[in-house]
Amino acid sequence: MSPPCPNGPERRAGARAIAAMMFLVVLPASTRADWPRHRLDGAFPPGGRAGESVEIRLIGGDLDAVEGLWFDHPGIEADRIEGDEKPPRFRVTIAPDAPIGLHDVRAVGPLGVSNPRAFVIGDRPEAVEAEPNNNPGEAGPIAIGSVVNGQINGATDVDWFTFNGRAGQRVLIRLDAFRLDGTLDGEVRLFDASGRELAYGHDDLGQDPFVDATLPADGTYRIEVRDVVYSGAPAHLYRLTLHDGPHVDAVVPRAIAPGETATVSLLGRNLGGEPTGTLLPDGLPLERLEVTITAPPEAAFDPDRPGVGHQSSAGGGVAGFWYTFENDRGTAEPVFISQALAPVVVEQERGTGGAPPRLEPPCDVSGDFLEVGDADSYRFEAKKGQVWIIEVFADRIGSPVDASLLVQQIREDGSVVRDIGEADDLGDPGTGPRFGTGTVDPILRFQAPEDGLYQVFVGDLFNATVPAPGAVYRLVIRPERPDFLLFTAPSDPGSPEGVTLHAGGRATASVLAHRLDGFARPIRVEAEGLPAGVSAEPVVIAANQAVAPIVFAASDGAPPKLGTVRLVGRPLAEDGSPADGPARVAVAGSITRGPAPVAPARVTRGLVLAVRPDAPILLSASPSEVVVSQGEQVELTARVARRPGVEAEIQVSADALPNNVGADTPKIEKDKDEATLTLTVPGNAEPGIYTVLLRGTGKVSVPDPVNPGQAREVDLNEPSNPITLTITKK
Template identity: 35%
Template structure:
C-alpha cells in the first residue's frame, strides 16, 4: 500500500513546478515547497562566527508561496540557525539624482545563511519558514557527517561527470524530466562502495534511479524504490579505477526545482535491516544488523538485496527506560502515516569507518520471541510459541510461509496482530488461524489487507497488513497460525520481516494532530482575533473505546484552546486555537496531550504526535489521499494581521423537540439517544462591512450513517442578520458519552496584500467556533426480563419473581427494583430490592394479603431504575402477570 499511495501521488503531481506551487484560495498562509540544499555538514569546513559561536555556514534557498517579509528559519534543533539574506541592492547610476528603489524580495523564493553548530548530531531535522503570513509546513534538512558538494552543471553525459571523492554527499536537482546527472568516483579493488540517494524521505518529489557503470561502460549495479522513492546501490570494485554513477528520474516522468536529491558515495556502514525489529522496553537486547560495510561482520547466510550480498553483525541495543519514551516514536527520518502509530526509537551503528544510516527499532508490547530460521514452514513443523508473546520473523526461503502453534483454553480471547508495512517493510503479508488437529480447517478465513484508515484522505494509514484479528478458542487445544507473503517468490531475507503479536487485548490509543488545511501543506498560524484549527486523529488499539480529551500546552499569552473531547468510539476531533485581538505576535513550540480512561479506571495520558501534509493536491476529494508525515515538533505563529469575523456557538439559545414542540434546552447540553435539538450560532464582525457566512459542522465519522450524531445547517447568517442555526440529530444507537462538535464559518472577505491598494478582491476566510460539548445519555442501561411466578400466589402467602438485567453501555452500578400492582388491584405488594453493582439478577418477593381479591393480576409493573454516571436517572419497565388464588 505504501507503493500504491506513492504511485498515486506520482500521477497527481506531474506537471509544471508553477502549477504545483499554486496556493489554495483563501487568506495567505506561508507554505514551502523546496529547500536547497536539503542539508549541510556540521562544523568545518566553512567557518563563520554567528550567534556567539563558531559554526559552519551554508546558503540555503527556500521556495514556496506566501513567503512575504521573511523573518528567518526555524529548525527542530536549537543548534541550527537560519538568517535571511536580503537581495542585493540595485547598482546606483551617478548620473541620476534619485537612487533606484530598493529591490523587494520575491514572495516565493528567498535565500538564508544557515549555521550548523559543531555539536549538532548528524541526522534529519525539520526546517520551517517564518514570515509575515506565519510559520510554514516543515521540510527535511539533513545534518551530515560527510563533506558536502553542490551538483556542478554540465554533468549530463559521461564526459561531463562530476568527480566525487569517497565519503562525500552531492546536493543536486533533476531540473527537467530528461535531466541526467553523472558522477564519477575512484575505488580500489575489493572496496565496497555504497551509493545512497535520498529523495522522497527528504520531502522532495524525485523518485530517482541510480545505475553504476565501470569505466568500460559495463553496468555493475542499479536500484530504485529502495525505500519509498529513495535509491541505494552498492558494488565491490572489481579493480582499481573510476566508476560512473548515473542518476535520473525513473522513466523520465518529472523534473523541476522540487526534484531535489542528496547523493552520498562512501564506504561507511549501511544497515538494511535490524532483526528482531522489536525489543522489550527498557531492556538491553542483542539484535542482528544486516547490511553492508559492517566492521567485524560475517556473510549473512546468503541473503541479498538486489543481488548484492548482505553482511550480518550482532550488537546490543539499549532502549530508553523512561516510561513516556516507550510511548513515543523517536525516529529522525520520514515517518509516513502507515508507520506513525508504532512506538520505537532510532538506532545508529558507529564504527571505525563512521556512522551508519539511522534505522528504527520498535517497542514490543509482549515478550519477544525470535523465529528460528529455517524451519516451521509446514503445519507439521510449526514452531511452538508461548502466549502472550510477540514473534519476530522473516521469509527465509523463496516461496516459504511460516507456521506457529499455540495452546488456548475454551473461551480464551486473543488478539493476533501481524505487522509488516507498519514497521517499514514493503511487502503484502496475510495470516490465518487453523485447527491444530486439522490444519486444513481454517478457523479465521484468510486475513489480508486492512481496508480501514485513521482518516479517509487526511492521514491515510491504510496498508496491506491484515487488520488485528480477534480469536476466541472454541475448545481447549492446540491451534496453528499461518503467516504468508504475496511476494515470497521474489522477496526473502531480513527485508521481508514481520512482527506477530499473540496476546489478550490490551486496549490503548495513540493520537496524531495536523493543521486543518487538509489538501495543502501548511503550518499552524493564527491571526489576531482569529482561529487556527487542528485535526486530531485517534487510533484505538485492541478495542479501546473510551472518550479521550485533548488539551493544548505551552500556548503563548493571549492564545487559548478549549479542550476537545473525542467521544466513545469516535476517531477524530478538531481542536480550535483562538488568539485574542491583542495577542502578541511571535512563533514558538506548543504541544498537545490526550487523556482517556485506562482499563483500571485511572487516566492514561499520551503525547499527541504532530504531523503535516507533505505535498498539496489539486484533486480535493475524499478519494485522493494526500501524502503526509509525522513532524518532529509542533509550532504556532501569532500574526498581527486581523481576523475579520468570529463565530460563536450559543448553547443558552438551544431548543429541543419534545412531543412535537420546541422546548428550551438548558446548558450544558445533555440529551438522550434519539433526541433532536437546535443550537444558535452568532457571527461577530470586526471588519466594518458584514458578509454572508456559511456554517458547517465537522462530521464525527467519515460516513454520516455511522456518526453518533449528525448536524445540518438551518438558517445561515447574513449581512442583515449575523446569526444562524444548526440542527442536531442524535442517533438512537449513539454510544453514550461527551462529544465535541466543531462549527466552521466561511465568508468572502475583501483582502489585498498591499494596504495602499484601492481595490480589494474577495477571498474566503474561515473561522472556527469553540467546540460545542454535547453529552449523550442512554435511554436505557439494561434489558430487563421478569420471570413469572411458577404457580398461583395463595392468599396470605408470598412468591418470588426473578428479575434479570442484561447490562448495557458498560454500566456496572446498582439497580433499584420496585413493584406496582395494576390499578384496581389491592392487597398485592412487594418491598423494594436492589440488584448490587456487578450482579445481574435479584428475587422480588411478592406478597398477597389474606384479604386480597382472588383472580388474575394482569400487567403489573416492575420498575428497574439506575443512576447513569452517578447523576442521570434512567428507568426501565417490564410487565408481569400472575394469578392470586384462595
C-alpha cells in the same frame, strides 16, 4: 480456508491504498485556507553536515516575505542573508552535536508558519551539483564518502557524476528523494568507463533507489540520476550519497524492552561482520554483526519527539527509538527499533522435517523472510475461551514485508483440525485524507474454541522473486487491551501548513483517533503548553468517530509567537464522565503530497503554532453546550465581531457534524452581527457526545501582511468556538 500464499504479486503501496480506500468513512468537511499561506515545497540544498553551515534557498509559493526558518532542534539555526533576492536565502548553521538524520524545517513570516519539509543532517562532506552535467562528458565529481545535493529541474534534466574506484571495492549508492518529501521518482545507474551498465536502482529503500556494487577494476566510474518517467520540477530534490561505509538493512530482534540491554544482530553491508549465507540479488553477501544496545527507559519514548528517521503515518503509533551504527568506515543511516510489547523471542529456523517452534504467549517474536519463498509457522497452546490478539508489525516498522496471517487448530502430529481465522490488511480507520494510519499489516482476534494446540502461519505477499535484505517482521501475541492511538494533523488536507492563529481570532487543527482492540468510548482531548494569550477548550472525539476539530483562540493584542503545543487524550465513559485508562499524547503528522483519498504522510516533530497580528473577524456560537434528542432540532446563534473597516457578508455553516445530522446555512448581513442556524438531528443519528463548530466564510479586504500600506482581498474561513453536542435517545 487454506494457508495464505506468501508469493502474491501485490506491492505494498498499492495494497495499502486499496485497503485504505475500502475502509474510508465520511469525514467532517475539509476546511479551505482563509488566508494566503507560506507554502514550502523544499529547501535546497535539503541538508548539510554537522558542525558546518550551508546557504539554502526556498522553493514553494508565497515565500518572498519569509522572515525566518523554524527547525525542530535548537542545534540548527538560520540567519536571513541580506539582499533583494526573492524568496530570500538563509545561512543555516548546524551544531557539531546536532543529531544525525532527518529533521523538519518550516518557513515563517507574516503569513504564519508553513508546512514542514525534510532537512537532513549528515556527517560526510557535502557538495551541490554544478550544471551542466546532463551527459557523461559533463559528469560532475563525487568522491567516495561524500554527499551531493541535486535537483532534477526540467523534463529533460539528467544528472551525471564521476568517481574513481578500486578493484574489489564494495560501494553503496543511495539516493534520497521521497523521504525528503520531494516529488522525484528517482532511478540510479552505475556505469564503468566504457559505458557498460553495472547496476541499477529504483524503489529499493521504500520508494528511493539504492545500489550495492563491487567494482570490477581500478578506474573511473559514472553515476546517472534521473526521474523514472523523465519528469522534472523545482521540488525534484535529492541527496546522492556514495560511500563504502556501513549500511544496516535490519536489526534482529526488532524490539527491545524499555531500559533493557540486549545483544542484537545487525544485518547489512560493509558492517565488518560475518556473511549470513544469504546472497543479495547482485550476488553480494549480506553480513551479520552482533552489537549491544541499551534501550531508553519507557519515559523516553516521547511521541512529541519521534526521532531522526522517516516514520510513515502507518507506523506513527509504534513506540520505539532510532539507533545509529558507526564503525571506522563511517556512520550508517538510523534504523528504528520498537518498544517490545511482550517477552522477546527470536525466530529459530527449523531443520528439514522439523516441527515449527512452540511459543508461550504473550510474546514478541522477531522473524524474517530473507530467502525467496520463505513462510514461517509457529505453534502455541491455548485454553478454551482464551483470547489473544495476534498481529504482525512489518509495514509499520519500515519493512517491505506485506504479511498475511492464518491460524489453525492442529493435532500433535501436525495434522489440521480446522482453520480458525485469517487476516490481511488493516484498513484505514477514517483518518486517510489528513494522516492515514491504515496499514498492510494484519491483525487477528483469536479466541480458542477449545483446549488444544494451535498454529500460526505468517506469509509474505511481497517477497516473491528476489531476496529482500530488510524483510523482517514482528509477530506479537498479546492479551486484548482496548486502547487508542492519538494523532494531530492540519485540518485542511489541501493546505497542510502549521496552525497560524491571528490575534483576536481562532484557528483549528484535527485530532485523529485510531482505536485498538474494540475500544469504543469517547475521548476527551486537551491542549497543554499553550503560550500566554492562547487558549483551547477541550473537545471530544465521539465513540463512533475518528476525527474531531480542536479550536485555538488568541486574545486581542496577543504578541507574535512561534512554538509547539501538546495535545493529550483521555478516555471518557459513555455519559461523558472521566473513566479509567491511560492518557495518550497525540503524535503530530502531515501529508507530504496531496490531497488524495489516502495521501502519503509522515510523522512530524510536534504541532507547530504561530500567532500573527489581528484577525478581521471573530465568530462566536452559543450556546456552547447543547443536548438534543433524536428526531429534534436545536437552534444556535452565530455572532460576528468585525474589526474596524471590515465590511463583509458572512455565510455561516456547521462543520464536523455527526453522520446524518444536518444544518441550514444562514447569512449574517453586512449591517448585522448575528444569525440563527438550525441543527436537525434525525431519528437515525447515533447518540453520543460530539464536538462541532460553526464556520464563517466570505470575502473581505484587510491590510496586506506582506505589503504594508496596501489592502488585500482574502477568502475568510473562520471557525467559531467549539460546541459540545450531546445526542440522546428519543
